[in-house]
Amino acid sequence: MTLAVTLEALTxxxxxxxxxxxxxxxxxxxxxxxxxxxxxxxVNFGQAAFxxxxxxxxxxxxxxxGFSFWLSLPCAVAVTMLFGVIVxxxxxxxxxxxxxxxxxxxxxxxxxxxxxxxxxxxxxxxxFCDLDNPSNCYTNAWRDxxxxxxxxxSNFWGDPDSLFPLLLVIWVTVGISIFLLRRLQRTPxxxxxxxxxxxxxxxxxxxxxxxxxKLQSLAISACLGAIAGFxxxxxxxTVHPLDFEPLVTFFAFSVLILGGIGSYRGVAxxxxxxxxxxxxxxxxDLPDPPFTETRIAAIRLAITGLVLIGLMAFRPQGxxxxxxxxxxxx
Amino acid sequence: xxxxxxxxxxxxxxxxxxxxxxxxxxxNGATLRIREGGISAxxxxxxxxxxxxxxxxxxxxxxxxxxxxxxxxxxxxxxxYEIARKGMVRTFQITKALAAMPVIDNMMLAARDQPxxxxxxxxxxxxxxxxxxxxVRKQAMELLGIFNLRDLADAYAGTLSGGQRKLxxxxxxxxxxxxxxxxxxxxxxxxxxLGRRLLxxxxxxxxxxxxxILFIEHDMEVVMNHSDRVIVMAEGRVIAEGEPxxxxxxxxxxxxxxxxxxxxxxxxxxxxx
Amino acid sequence: MFLGMEAGQVAEPVPSAMGExxxxxxxxxxxxxxxxxxxIFLALVISHGLHAVAQTGLNGLSLxxxxxxxxxxxxxxxxxxxxxxxxxxxxxxxxAYMAYLVNVTWGMPLVIGIFWAMVATALLGLLFxxxxxxxxxxxxxxxxxxxxxxxxxxxxxxxxxxxFWSTDIRVLDVDTTSTVEFLGLRIGQTQLIVVxxxxxxxxxxxxxxxxxxxxxxxxxxxxxxxxxxxxxxDTRRVINYTWIFAGALAGLAGVxxxxxxxxxxxxxxxxxxPIFAAVILGGIGDAFGALxxxxxIGVMTEWSTLVIDARWKTAVGFLVLxxxxxxxxxGIFGKAKAI
Numbered sequence: 001m002t003l004a005v006t007l008e009a010l011t012x013x014x015x016x017x018x019x020x021x022x023x024x025x026x027x028x029x030x031x032x033x034x035x036x037x038x039x040x041x042x043v044n045f046g047q048a049a050f051x052x053x054x055x056x057x058x059x060x061x062x063x064x065x066g067f068s069f070w071l072s073l074p075c076a077v078a079v080t081m082l083f084g085v086i087v088x089x090x091x092x093x094x095x096x097x098x099x100x101x102x103x104x105x106x107x108x109x110x111x112x113x114x115x116x117x118x119x120x121x122x123x124x125x126x127x128f129c130d131l132d133n134p135s136n137c138y139t140n141a142w143r144d145x146x147x148x149x150x151x152x153x154s155n156f157w158g159d160p161d162s163l164f165p166l167l168l169v170i171w172v173t174v175g176i177s178i179f180l181l182r183r184l185q186r187t188p189x190x191x192x193x194x195x196x197x198x199x200x201x202x203x204x205x206x207x208x209x210x211x212x213x214k215l216q217s218l219a220i221s222a223c224l225g226a227i228a229g230f231x232x233x234x235x236x237x238t239v240h241p242l243d244f245e246p247l248v249t250f251f252a253f254s255v256l257i258l259g260g261i262g263s264y265r266g267v268a269x270x271x272x273x274x275x276x277x278x279x280x281x282x283x284x285d286l287p288d289p290p291f292t293e294t295r296i297a298a299i300r301l302a303i304t305g306l307v308l309i310g311l312m313a314f315r316p317q318g319x320x321x322x323x324x325x326x327x328x329x330x
Numbered sequence: 331x332x333x334x335x336x337x338x339x340x341x342x343x344x345x346x347x348x349x350x351x352x353x354x355x356x357x358n359g360a361t362l363r364i365r366e367g368g369i370s371a372x373x374x375x376x377x378x379x380x381x382x383x384x385x386x387x388x389x390x391x392x393x394x395x396x397x398x399x400x401x402x403x404x405x406x407x408x409x410x411y412e413i414a415r416k417g418m419v420r421t422f423q424i425t426k427a428l429a430a431m432p433v434i435d436n437m438m439l440a441a442r443d444q445p446x447x448x449x450x451x452x453x454x455x456x457x458x459x460x461x462x463x464x465x466v467r468k469q470a471m472e473l474l475g476i477f478n479l480r481d482l483a484d485a486y487a488g489t490l491s492g493g494q495r496k497l498x499x500x501x502x503x504x505x506x507x508x509x510x511x512x513x514x515x516x517x518x519x520x521x522x523x524l525g526r527r528l529l530x531x532x533x534x535x536x537x538x539x540x541x542x543i544l545f546i547e548h549d550m551e552v553v554m555n556h557s558d559r560v561i562v563m564a565e566g567r568v569i570a571e572g573e574p575x576x577x578x579x580x581x582x583x584x585x586x587x588x589x590x591x592x593x594x595x596x597x598x599x600x601x602x603x
Numbered sequence: 604m605f606l607g608m609e610a611g612q613v614a615e616p617v618p619s620a621m622g623e624x625x626x627x628x629x630x631x632x633x634x635x636x637x638x639x640x641x642x643i644f645l646a647l648v649i650s651h652g653l654h655a656v657a658q659t660g661l662n663g664l665s666l667x668x669x670x671x672x673x674x675x676x677x678x679x680x681x682x683x684x685x686x687x688x689x690x691x692x693x694x695x696x697x698x699a700y701m702a703y704l705v706n707v708t709w710g711m712p713l714v715i716g717i718f719w720a721m722v723a724t725a726l727l728g729l730l731f732x733x734x735x736x737x738x739x740x741x742x743x744x745x746x747x748x749x750x751x752x753x754x755x756x757x758x759x760x761x762x763x764x765x766x767f768w769s770t771d772i773r774v775l776d777v778d779t780t781s782t783v784e785f786l787g788l789r790i791g792q793t794q795l796i797v798v799x800x801x802x803x804x805x806x807x808x809x810x811x812x813x814x815x816x817x818x819x820x821x822x823x824x825x826x827x828x829x830x831x832x833x834x835x836x837d838t839r840r841v842i843n844y845t846w847i848f849a850g851a852l853a854g855l856a857g858v859x860x861x862x863x864x865x866x867x868x869x870x871x872x873x874x875x876x877p878i879f880a881a882v883i884l885g886g887i888g889d890a891f892g893a894l895x896x897x898x899x900i901g902v903m904t905e906w907s908t909l910v911i912d913a914r915w916k917t918a919v920g921f922l923v924l925x926x927x928x929x930x931x932x933x934g935i936f937g938k939a940k941a942i
Contacts, residue, residue, distance in 0.1 A: 043747055090929040097687050097746055101879050102928050105921040108876055112918050188438070188446035188459060191431075195439050198428035205388065205422070206440045206506050207414035208447070216449050246872075250754050257751060294769045302762035308755025312748050313739065 014161045019279045020272075021163055021235050024170035027271035028228040029252040031177050031264060032221030037253075038261040039185060040217040041197030043096050045249055046087070046103030047225050049110040052244035054080045054226025055233040056114060059127040062138040064120075069141035077226045084222030085215055092214045104246055114241040126240035142234050163235075170231050177224065178264045185264075193217060254304055257311050260318025269320060278303065338366030340399075341510055341542055342387075342418070347396035347406070349379075349386050356382040358566030359396070364510065369536055369543045371553040371574075374563035375586070380546045381423060383563070384512055388420045389413045401509065415442075417509035421516065423546075427495040429488030433479060436487050436498060437470035438463075440505035470505060477501045477531065493520035497528060504535070511535075513545035517552060529556050554578070562586070633895075640899065643906070651909045658788050659905040665794045665863055667901020668801025670920075672856035673874060674881035674893035675808060676728075676849025682825030682888020683845055684736060685746060689753040691853060692875030693760035698724040698854025699775075699861035699870055700764055706776050713777060713862070720858045721851040728850030729843060731756065737842075757872065765868045773866040775858070797859045804855065805894050812890050821845055825888035877904070877920030884927050 029047055036044040057076035061067040067075065091102045114121045121127065129137035149165035184190050195203040196210050203210050233239045251274075259270025278300050286296065311318060342364040349357040357379040364370055372380050385391040387398055389410035398406040405413050414420075428436050444466060445451045446459025474480045477497045482490065487498060496516060503511055516532075517525045529552065535541045544561075547553050553560060553574065560577040562570040564586040570577055577583055647656045677691045698720040706716035735756070739749060781792045790798075812818035820841045824831045832838050860874060881900050885892025904919045 037747070043750070091925075094928060097750070098883070098928050100687070100750065101883065102925055105876055105880070105924045109918055109921045109925070112915070112921075116912070116914050184452065187452045187456075188444045188463065189449055189452045191435055191439050192447055194431055194435070195428050198430055199426045201390065201410075201422070202426035202428060203439070204390075204410040205414055205420050205426075206502070207411050207419075207442065208439075209409070209411045250758075253751060253754070292769070295766050298762040298765035300762075301758050301765065305755040305758030305760075305762060308758065309735070309752050312744070312752040312755065313735070316744070316748050 014163065015279075015282075017161050017163045017167050019275050020167045021170060021231070022279070023271040023275040024167065024174050025228050025231045025235065026252055026255050026275065027174045027268045028170070028177060028224050028231070029248070030255040030259070030267045030271060031174070031181060032224035032228075033249075033252055033256045034259075034261070034264055034267050035181060035193075035217055035224075036221045037256065038263075039190065039197060040193045040214060041096065041200070042092065042214055042217065043100040044103050044218065044221060045100045045246070046107040046110075047221065047252055048244045048246060048248040049103075049107035050080050050084060050222040050225025051229035051232060051248065052107075052110050052114055052241075053083050053222075054229030055239045055244075056121055056127065056229075057226075058230055059138045059233060059239045060120060063127060063130045063136065069138060072138075073230060076230070077223050080222045080226035080229075081219045084219045088215045088218040092211055092218065104249070107244070107246060107249065111241050111244050114244070121239075121241070124241065126238045128238040137237075138239075139234060139237050166231070166234060173227065173231075174268055178268060181264050189213070251304065254308055257308065257316075257318050260321025261316075263318070263320045266318060266320030270318065273319075274304075274307075338368070338542075340364070341366045341401060342544075343397075343399040344383075344387065345397040345399070347383065347386055347398060348394045349382055349391055350394050355566050357386060357393075360563065360566065360568050362561050362568045362571060364542060364544055366509075366542055367536065367540060368559055369532060369545070369557045370559040370561055371557035372544060372546045372561045372563065373548070373550075373553055378563040379566040380563055381514055382566075384420060384514055384546065387413075388418060388512060414506060417507070418512065419503045419506045419508035419510075420512040421499045421503055421514055423514040423518065425492070425495045425499050427487040427490065427498055429486065431487055432484050433474070433487050433490070433498060434467070434470060434483040436502050437474060437483075437505050438466050440502045441466040441469065442507055466505075473501045473504055478527070493524035496520050497524065497531075500528065500531065504539070504541070508541060510542045510544065513543065515546050515548070517547060517549060525552075532556065636899075640903075643903075647906060647909055654787060655909055656906065657786075659909055660902050661788055661790050661798070662794070663902030663905030664898065665797040665801065665859075665901070666904060667898035668798060668805065669856045669860045669863075669874065669897075670877050670881045670901050671805055671894045671897025672801060672852045672859070673878040674885065674897045675890050676845075676852045677878055678882040678885060678888055678893040679821055679825055679845050679890055680849050681882060683821065683828060683842060684740065685749075685828075686736060686753065687746065687750050689750060689875065690731075690756040690760060691849075691878065692871035692873070693757045693764075694724055694727065694850060694853035694871065695857035695860060695874055696764055696866075696868060696871035697727060697760055698857030699866050700768055701854065702858040702861065703768070703773060703775060703866055707773070710776075713775060713858075716775070717855065717858050720854040722854075724854030724857070725847040725850035728846035728853075732843065732846045761868050761872070768866075768868070770868055775862050775866070777862050791863075793862050797863055800855075801859065804852070805898075808852070809891065809894065817841065817844055821848070822890065825890075873917075876924065877917075880920045880924035880927070883924055 029051065032050070033044060033047055036042045054076050057079045058069075058072045061072035061075055062069055087103070087106055091099055091106075094102065115123060117123070118125075127138070129135070146162070146165040149168065150160045150162070153160045153164060185193075192203060192208050192210075192213050195206075195208065196213055200210050232243060236243065255270045255274045256267060257270070258274050259266030259268070281296065281300055281303070340363055342362075344360060344362045347357055347360045348355060360379065360383055372383075374380055382391065386393040386406075389405070389408050389412065393406050396406065397404060400413070400416060400418055403416065405416065405418075408416075428439070431439075441462075444459060444462055445455075446463060451458055471480060471483065474483055477500070479494065479497060479501065482494070487495065490498060496519075500513070500516065503513075513532075516528055520528070532543055532545075533556070536543060545557075557574060560570075560572065560574050561568055562577060562580075562583045569586055570580045570583045572580070644656065673691065673695055676694075677688060680686050680688050680691075701720040701723040702713065702716035704716075705711050705719045706713045735752065736749075739752065744752075777793045779791065779793060782789050783792055783795050784790075812822060820831070820836050821844070823834070823836065824838060824841055824845075828838065831841075856874075857871060860870060864870075877900055878897070881893050881897035884900065885894070885896035900920050900923055903923065904916050907916050907919045
């Protein structure tokens with residue numbers, strides 16, 4: 001049995017670009033989780049629902065309501081944030097473990113809705129283009145912009161990969177998000193969030209209306225979720241219920257933990273590391289029997305599981321988290 | 331009733347407050363009055379409902395019945411943060427230092443009127459809160475200086491000793507500019523030296539800042555020497571209220587509280603003899 | 604003026620008479636719960652007839668038995684170890700595949716398969732207690748740390764199952780076609796067996812928890828681990844038995860679920876949320892509550908198909924979960940503890 005790493009595959013740019021797109025998308029998802037879990041102490045297991053609502057609202061507004069793609073984006077963000085507030089208003093009063101369970105149940109209700117409200121969401125077919133008018137797809141406006149970007153890029157790089165513009169836009173978004181979140185964190189507002197993470201009662205005893213801060217934290221996370229949802233929808237060119245399973249949230253938590261609780265930049269590194277390791281397994285040339293495709297998928301799942309278990313057992317602050325700010329241990 | 335402590339106006343008026351847990355009446359019709367400017371001690375045997383009463387007064391528990399008037403305003407049923415903003419600030423029996431935050435952040439968190447705590451201002455007027463932040467930091471450093479914690483300003487609160495945490499919590503509560511400070515066993519679990527310093531601070535605060543203090547304490551010596559009014563609770567009710575020397579002689583107090591001690595002493599005496 | 608007076612008059616008597624009665628019923632919320640269920644039952648009987656309600660209710664019992672068995676272990680572990688075990692669903696899956704191994708691969712009777720599934724899953728529970736949960740407790744791990752670890756464990760278990768049995772849909776060697784008829788109701792033979800096995804085991808668990816010393820200790824630990832420790836209970840032993848208990852029942856629940864539907868690696872994870880719903884509805888740590896709540900959610904889920912399209916029925920458990928947590932987080936059957 002030979003375990004050869006195919007060199008040709010390793011230099012396959014378009015593959016690595018697709019991995020980069022995935023990593024960037026998850027970085028945005030996990031940045032929201034960092035704000036919630038790492039800096040506010042609320043364990044949000046419903047992030048996939050925010051992605052779903054963002055992506056579906058965008059697609060529905062474009063395909064059914066005739067919105068322009070660019071107008072649909074802020075509208076979808078607004079809808080998702082509103083949803084976050086509505087969900088948070090009753091549930092953020094709950095204990096942290098209850099909140100975690102409520103949010104995962106909420107996410108599953110959203111996914112079931114997407115699966116079953118066929119008239120609106122296309123059910124298990126998903127949403128991609130207007131069926132009566134196949135040339136009207138929600139990706140059209142993006143494709144145009146993407147071509148423009150690549151036309152420009154081709155001045156420097158002969159034949160740029162078709163996913164390159166998406167990679168660029170996603171990682172610029174990641175960079176801007178990290179910059180803004182870090183600035184937010186250093187304001188008095190961010191200080192109150194950390195106080196809530198440490199001890200909500202103490203924050204209340206000092207006159208802070210903690211529910212409002214937690215709602216704002218959740219709403220910002222919902223905004224990031226929606227943006228990640230857009231990128232997912234543009235990457236896959238379809239919005240489908242199976243892309244918003246609880247697994248997505250759990251993967252994002254793995255990214256978060258890998259990067260380290262309490263570090264926004266760590267999240268970006270965690271996302272790259274997580275997806276490059278996971279997708280990199282594709283290049284270890286394993287002989288088909290016994291390594292069938294489902295078995296390789298199983299190995300990837302096992303790696304994720306082991307990473308989670310190992311980090312929680314031996315390095316709960318993650319790779320880049322501060323030990324002093326380790327909020328998981330106590 | 332027309333003794334020394336009745337000089338000030340009534341700051342806190344607690345009338346017939348009841349708090350039940352299931353069938354148990356943890357606080358069962360507590361009535362008391364705190365006047366401006368004094369240091370009052372709340373004493374009573376274990377399970378008398380002292381901490382529960384604190385929790386009701388500060389909004390952490392919802393009272394089932396009664397009325398709590400603070401500065402002439404009904405506050406029973408208000409949220410804890412509303413009560414804190416109105417000027418009644420508490421500390422906790424088990425210190426709540428925000429361990430993974432530096433000491434200075436603990437202090438600055440408690441400041442009032444920081445526009446930078448509003449997301450709207452943070453996003454649209456990022457410069458507006460900077461000036462206030464400078465003020466707050468200065469104030470925080472001054473207070474830390476008074477409490478001998480200045481050198482530890484940048485240390486994580488989690489690295490402080492138990493006594494230092496108690497001091498930090500008191501200093502932090504003062505940052506919130508309270509009118510009435512509720513301290514739940516401020517002396518518990520700290521060494522005598524720090525304890526004495528804390529007591530001195532309490533006396534100083536009353537004199538200089540005009541802060542009214544109500545504190546729960548078990549050490550009778552501390553209570554007798556450092557408070558000018560004593561409120562005694564037993565079985566969820568206030569059974570006596572007065573100056574320390576009066577309360578000490580009150581028969582109901584001796585029966586309900588000091589009485590236990592007397593009985594214990596008698597038992598110890600008889601077994602010894 | 605007039606309106607003002609009227610409002611004043613109305614407002615007065617409310618807190619005294621009505622309010623007291625309302626408070627009284629809230630103090631015994633399970634009475635209120637039974638009333639709500641009775642009202643739903645009557646409303647459904649009136650609108651859809653007794654037969655339809657009984658038929659769907661019967662289906663609900665087999666689903667409810669699976670939820671209840673899955674929930675007992677989860678609630679005890681949650682209550683005793685403060686561990687929100689997201690791997691519980693994959694314990695069910697593991698049990699189901701263990702039965703498949705014996706029943707289909709080795710061609711032995713299902714009874715042996717069930718027995719082996721229970722033993723193997725119990726051992727699995729014990730194994731993870733030894734290598735993961737015990738050491739993590741010693742490190743005073745926080746709740747999020749434990750949750751994320753249990754999610755990692757869930758991934759690992761699912762990966763192992765997927766490695767050996769792939770993602771193909773498989774079935775146990777059970778009779779899925781013959782049905783039994785009684786009182787005009789029709790039920791699949793397998794389903795009937797599930798209901799009977801479920802009922803017997805649930806009664807046995809109830810008796811065991813109420814009558815045996817071990818059961819009492821489990822409940823004592825679930826109330827307050829530290830108090831039980833100071834009261835001189837050998838907590839380690841009880842914790843070990845709790846895992847054995849939780850594992851065996853999860854294994855059984857998994858086999859029953861596989862027998863009534865089919866086997867796939869996501870089997871258990873799909874059952875996890877309704878099981879969580881049962882745990883929370885029943886009050887965390889309350890084994891009897893979890894049993895009752897599991898049955899209630901199972902029956903409600905099937906009853907819902909009378910009113911709404913069957914493809915929505917999975918949402919019932921989630922909605923119950925969300926509503927209960929928001930209205931009464933300590934659960935319907937749980938004691939009114941401070942949350």
